[in-house]
Amino acid sequence: MAASDIATVDYLIVGGGSAGCVLAARLSEDxxxxxxxxxxxPPDTSILIHCPAGLALLAKNGQANWGxxxxxxxxxxxxxxxxxxxxxxGGSSSVNAMIYARGHRADYDGWAAEGNAGWGWDDVLPYFRRSEHNERGADAFHGTGGPLNVMDLRSPHRFGGVFVEAGKQAxxxxxxxxxxxxxxGVxxxxxxxxxxERYSAAKAYLAPNRGRANLQVVTGAHASRVVFEGRRAVGVEYEQGGQRRQMRARREVILSxxxxxxxQLLMLSGVGPAAELQAHGIPVLHDLPGVGRNLHDHVDVVQVVDAPTVTELFGLSFSGLVNAVKGILEWRRSRTGLLTTNFAEAGGFIRSSPAEAIPDLQLHFVIGKLVDHGRKTVFGHGYSCHVCLLRPKSRGSVGLKSADPLAAPRIDPNFLADPDDVQRLVRGFKAMRNILAQPALAGHRGRELAASAGARTDAEIEAFVRNHADTIYHPVGTCRMGTGPLDxxxxxxxxxxxxxxxxxxxxIMPTIVGGNTNAPVIMIGEKAADLVRAAARAGREPVHVPREAVAA
Incomplete structure (x- = not known):
């Protein structure tokens, strides 16, 4: 590849998800x-992305998903x-359930207490507010005028309110x-x-700025390695349409x-645990043992309730088909109605025991029967409730399966390895079941599906959890921020x-936040844009002096 064929920019961002879209928009303001x-x-053109209820079909067909x-x-x-x-x-913000949640202030204060200056709650709150246009209006916690539109559901399903009433009764x-x-609370x-419509990071940050002459968005571009000169990142090699290409960066390469x-991309580029790189024949540029370590996630389990007479809930039946057709027509006509749902309309943050200082469990109430992430076809009508563990102690890792950049990474969350995680989920399942048993919901004569209904003792509930728990889609921590030897x-x-x-x-999260991760990642993108611009204003390239713990 001739040097004249290689495009060069100032800032090269890998990954057009939530953080990448923020960075592209903010850095190109200059x-x-x-x-x-x-x-x-690909581009985010599918109607299933923009119609909120389309996420149900996205789950089934695997579209726009690494899977x-x-x-x-x-x-x-x-x-x-x-x-x-x-x-x-838009990354996962184009396929998620669109919940806007930031976590608890203690999460961010914990990051700062570990030595990450500038990441405490009072430091990050302005970035949450800057990113947000909350249709409720501005206050001490919320902003208006930001790119990301945040609102109450336009056509909330009445069963969300029924769940809230049941939670109050509990x-x-x-x-x-x-x-x-x-x-x-609930x-x-x-x-x-x-x-x-869904308002992903791509819609909020990229779409209004695609006309900028200084912003180039390249889709179908699978990054294969970061290009280095010595110990400095100077570009990225990527594959597009079966061809290998390269783009250079005068100032910074940013992985998002x-x-x-x-x-995975760091390891493919020779940055990571030396033994793992050598095992795959990758020359070691920089032995950085923490790359891929500290993987953790919100492990979650679902209780499903069959309520065949409540045909207003989502479900596969003749009535459900009629409701869906009406919903499609209404959404096409006025962008209101059934298809504006995100399914997980209601929920809550609760404590697994009174001894907990802050909520350690999160609930997501779904207005349909959800089995196997929605990938399995389930007939009839009903509802579901998730309970997820907000601060798991178990830690796993991401590694390489091969040196092939098109191969999937090796993903090992090590779910439920720590006994404390299991015990909290068992308590959480019982608390969730208690809410679903309250009169507001019990009056609809729903029946818990057999998979969980027989689990009554703690040992039986643990067995159900181990047989059915999985992610609720919030992996974090594999390029951990900090000053320790594995950061x-x-x-x-x-x-x-x-x-x-x-x-x-x-x-980069040292520890996972106590809530959905999309809003925090957008905040991270906003703050990072300021960090990058501050380095540029200082008139220097962002050279970082290695720690003593990092090999020269």
Whole structure:
């Protein structure tokens, strides 16, 4: 490849997901810099992405989805877990359930307490507010005028309110704003919608700015390695349409490929645990043992209730088909009605025991019967409720299966390896079952499906959990931020021991936040854009002096 054939920009971003879209939009606000965004997936043109209820079909057909699987999980009785991640502009924000949740302030204060200056709650709240246009209006916790539209559901299903009433009957307070002064309680979620459509990071940040002359968005571009000169990142090699291409970066290369693919790309580039790289014949550029370590996720289990007479709930039946046709017509006409649902309309944050200082469990109430991530066809009508563990102690890893950049990474979340995780989920399942048994829901004469109905003792519930638990799609931590020997980036998100290279996505989280991860990743993108621009204003390239713990 001749040097004249290689495009050169100032900032080269790998991954057009939530953080990548933010970075592309914010960095290209300066007309004097050239920005390029590489995304392995296609443009976000599918109607299933933009219609909120389309996520149900996206789950079934695997469209816009990497569709990874884990290694067999001993904690899940040897099962392989499903790991859906967005493979499309907008990344997982184009295929998720659109819940806007930030986590608990203690999560971020914990990051700062570990030595990550500038990442405490008071530091990150302005970035949450800057990113947001909340249709409820601005206050101490919320912003208006930001790119990301956040709103109450346009046509909420009445069963979301029924769940909230059941939660109140079980003794939990109602919470009308999980992102306000208090997180605990049950309530309806706010969502990333606008005018009855999904409002992904691509729609919020990229779409309004695609006309900028200094912003290049390249889809179908699968990054295969970071190109280095010495210890400085200077570009990215990628495959597109069966051809190998390269793009160069004058200032920085920024990896925003997510918690599963950013560490894989680092390892393919010779950055990571030396023994693993050598085992796959990859020359070691920089022995950085923490790359791929510290993988953790919100492990989750679902109770499903059959309610055949409640035909207003989503379900496969003649009545359900009639409702769906009416919903399609209404959504096409006015962007209102049944198809504006995100399915998980209601939920809550609760404590597994009174001894917990803050919520350690999250509930998602779904207005349909959800089995195997929605991939299995289930006839009839009913509802479901998830309970997920917000701060698991189990830690796993991401590694390589081969040196082939098109191969899937080796994903081992090590779910339920720590006994404390199992005990909390057992308590959480019992708390969830208690809510679903309250009069507001029990009056509809639903019946718990047999898979869980027979689990009554703690031992039986544990067996059910191990046979059915899986991710609720929030992997983090594999390029951990910090100053320890297994940390990968510093508080500026620069890769330890290298120059011109940052990681900006969920992989940098030292510990997972107590809530859905999309809003926090958008916040990380917003803050990272300021960090990058501050380095440019300082008139220097972002050179990072290696720690003593990093080999020279």
């Amino acid at each position: 007309p004097d810099v050239q920005v390029a965004l590489l995304e392995a997936g 990874f699987q884990t290694e067999p999980q001993p904690g899940l009785n040897g099962r392989r877990g499903y790991q859906p991640r967005g493979k499309v502009l 003794g939990y307070p109602e919470n009308r704003d999980f992102n306000g002064a208090q997180q605990e 309530g309806l979620y706010q969502v990333t919608h606008k005018d009855g 490929a997510g918690a599963l693919l950013s560490p 990968v980036v510093d508080a500026q998100l620069r890769v330890h021991g290298l120059e011109g290279l940052r990681v900006v996505d969920a992989s």
